Amino acid sequence: MDATLLLTADHNRVRGLFTRFRSAKENDDKAGMTTLAATILEELDIHTRIEEQIFYPAVKAADSDLGEEVAEGLQEHHVVKTLAAEIEALAPGEEEWAAKLTVVTEMVEHHAEEEEQEMFPKVRNLFDVDALAQLGDQMEAMKAELGAPTVQDKEAFTTERLKQLATAQEIPGRSSMNREELLATVAPS
Numbered sequence: 001m002d003a004t005l006l007l008t009a010d011h012n013r014v015r016g017l018f019t020r021f022r023s024a025k026e027n028d029d030k031a032g033m034t035t036l037a038a039t040i041l042e043e044l045d046i047h048t049r050i051e052e053q054i055f056y057p058a059v060k061a062a063d064s065d066l067g068e069e070v071a072e073g074l075q076e077h078h079v080v081k082t083l084a085a086e087i088e089a090l091a092p093g094e095e096e097w098a099a100k101l102t103v104v105t106e107m108v109e110h111h112a113e114e115e116e117q118e119m120f121p122k123v124r125n126l127f128d129v130d131a132l133a134q135l136g137d138q139m140e141a142m143k144a145e146l147g148a149p150t151v152q153d154k155e156a157f158t159t160e161r162l163k164q165l166a167t168a169q170e171i172p173g174r175s176s177m178n179r180e181e182l183l184a185t186v187a188p189s
């Protein structure tokens, strides 16, 4: 599957988690916030590792003009990782803990938007369909190695099931997603 589609799918899955975290916060649902926060940090850890080890280096190697965007992306990851480490050291539910998580959601939303609007269109011009698919395969292999769900793990799901999961996970844009996008985006449970 196209590497930029897979990364966008990760972004949308995390956006769904952010929406659910905000709802839990509004409802003062501390248990919900704690569970969602753990999933958010895990997702961000895997996603940033895949970008840093596979996607960003491939992009930079293909076009050095994109080096600056990659360098800024890495710094944004660094800020998020620093906050994530601080969050993990705090007691879940504390005011400072929740504030740091809110800042993480805002930063990641901005970062993902930039990747999707600015970097990915350039990457799709730079690589042909086969190269994008090959990059996607490498990313999926790394996910499997890290124990994260891959598209293959969900291939047996009916489209109806995928839609139900997308609704439960509050995935943005789910109503206009095709089966391939749903497969890449939903968490298996």
Ligand SMILES: [Fe+2]
Pocket (backbone or CB within 6 Å): 048, 051, 073, 077, 111, 115
């Ligand atoms: Fe990124």
Ligand SMILES: [Fe+2]
Pocket (backbone or CB within 6 Å): 007, 011, 047, 051, 112, 115
């Ligand atoms: Fe990303």
